[in-house]
């Protein structure tokens with residue numbers, strides 16, 4: 682008999698349909714329904730990227746499946762079997778649902794991981810807190826991977842993606858030196874910096890590692906997708922950075938959203954629509970690296986991390 686280990690795979694969550702955007706947004710806003718205008722604005726952004734069908738959740742479903750297959754590939758000669766459960770921060774199945782399902786299925790040991798490589802008190806820490814609290818109620822031992830932003834296979838696959846697009850620029854007549862690579866990630870409120878949060882440092886480390894490995898001559902880091910709240914969020918925003926680069930006569934820009942692992946709103950709207958529109962306006966050629974989605978190397982990163990954590994607990 683093999684031993685079943687539960688793997689709680691957590692992510693931000695995306696609505697299940699356009700009709701679901703209101704409930705989703707209300708959850709993000711801690712139960713306060715958005716105003717009609719705010720709701721319309723978010724719905725319009727989703728509508729612009731999905732065009733009626735709503736495929737975004739499939740990205741996460743496929744990642745979870747791919748990761749489970751990779752895990753069991755790695756452990757096929759052992760007496761371990763990994764079973765993955767989804768737990769989302771703002772959508773069904775919620776983090777609590779995932780943990781409860783594990784307990785109901787008779788799982789007696791679990792590992793948790795987030796589909797985001799960088800640790801922050803406002804993202805990963807809050808996912809872990811909710812999972813831990815629910816697991817405690819069920820007496821289910823669970824350990825967590827906090828970050829994996831320098832995993833060699835993560836750096837390898839992101840570097841490959843940067844290189845592929847730099848080569849595409851070269852094919853269209855630009856030199857590598859003329860292309861500015863912009864590493865980007867989801868902005869967070871500025872106050873994380875006074876909280877000793879490692880988020881920004883980890884993002885800089887990932888950026889540096891990719892730039893070195895992919896031999897990127899010219900790069901910088903920028904934020905994107907800041908929330909629409911009154912408090913200040915980390916900047917500069919990618920749109921402002923593009924305007925600055927236009928002033929410096931930079932004509933070719935490659936954006937590498939390294940804080941995201943899948944195609945969703947921040948990539949398909951904020952970069953592919955909003956930033957592309959600005960690029961057209963200011964006569965800049967903008968490309969972005971492909972998202973990881975079910976990239977086998979990314980699946981290996983996730984599987985490696987889970988197995989490593991399991992071994993660490995049993996050492």
Ligand SMILES: CC1=C(CCC(=O)O)c2cc3nc(cc4[nH]c(cc5[nH]c(cc1n2)c(C)c5CCC(=O)O)c(CCC(=O)O)c4C)C(CCC(=O)O)=C3C
Nearest residue numbers: 693694695696709737797803804867907908909945946947
């Ligand atoms: C750090 C971070 C990540 C990356 C790490 C991780 O993945 O965890 C991330 C990912 C995502 N954020 C997403 C969507 C949204 N985030 C919002 C708002 C917020 N994000 C925040 C942080 C993050 N968010 C924060 C501090 C807020 C303010 C409210 C709050 O404290 O939560 C809002 C509200 C409206 C708006 O402000 O635009 C939306 C719609 C989607 C799914 C998109 C899709 O469905 O395709 C994904 C993957």
Ligand SMILES: [Fe+2]
Nearest residue numbers: 693867906947
């Ligand atoms: Fe977000």
